[in-house]
Amino acid sequence: MVAILGGLAAACSWAVATLASSRSSRMIGPWSVLGWVMAVGLVVAIVPALLVKPVDLDAPKLAGLIAVGLCQNIGLLLAYYALQVGRVSIVAPITSTEGAMAAVLAVILGEPLALPTALVLAVIAIGVVMAAVERSRDDRVVDPARTARDLAHPQRAILLAVAAAVVFSVGLVLSGRLGAAGIPPLWVIVASRTVGVLLIALPLVLTRRVQLTRPAVPLVLLAGVLEAVGSGVYVVAASVDIAVAAVLSSQFAAIVAVGGFVLFGERLQRIQVAGVVLIAVGVTILSAVSG
Helix, strand or coil, X not given: CHHHHHHHHHHHHHHHHHHHHHHHHHHHCHHHHHHHHHHHHHHHHHHHHHHCCCCCCCHHHHHHHHHHHHHHHHHHHHHHHHHHHCCHHHHHHHHCCHHHHHXXXXXXXXXXXXXXXXXXXXXXXXXXXXXXXXXXCCCCCCCHHHHHHHCCCHHHHHHHHHHHHHHHHHHHXXXXXXXXXXXXXXXXXXXXXXXXXXXXXXXXXXXXXXCCCHHHHHHHHHHHHHHHHHHHHHHHHHCCCHHHHHHHHCCHHHHHHHHHHHHHCXXXXXXXXXXXXXXXXXXXXXXXXXX
């Protein structure tokens, strides 16, 4: 149950962070958004992390923390670039396949997975894709200027999102293994944010290329906090079951589709509604078979 609840909590956190990042990336650019998100996350997590009972860090664990940090930062940068040039309803479902990729990678690396659980995870993954499917043109255009820009580089957005999903999947597996090895989730968060601050935020500040506008402030704050929260609860969930936590956390794409409808007036298509229902049924069944 921990893996299920943690995966769902991570999905909710990452969904809201994605919606916020999709707007802020267009305002101040992907590099600045990533720098601010990492800085905010570090500020949020550093004090609680210092209060956690210390654990011994050997060379493999330290290397794992650095690798997770690199995966998360590279993945987010690719995703923010994709959000800058593509629609959130296209980018989100592609990046959400990180969970399925991580589940497959975990199984390849030797993690056991019962057949009933595998089948339910496959159903949930299908639901995630269905929930975020979008037609090539909308019947109703909420913002013509935004739509024209969104459609300017669809192929580039798709390639960037696929690359982000691949990088994220490696980070998800490594995070789960670090959690299972006893590394506190807050340490994983701080390590990732420290890598981001040192490699992204600090160079931007030193070269005076960091950007921030008043409308973007609440968006980067929200994204920074929720990216950190999502990462933390995911590590807790994945320390119990990487495959379940990874696939459930990936349903943030479905939540993004609903959020786009509620917040931005984007209509849900029938296939998207069917996907949301399929995910809900899958989560219910997964709770039963994992109980």
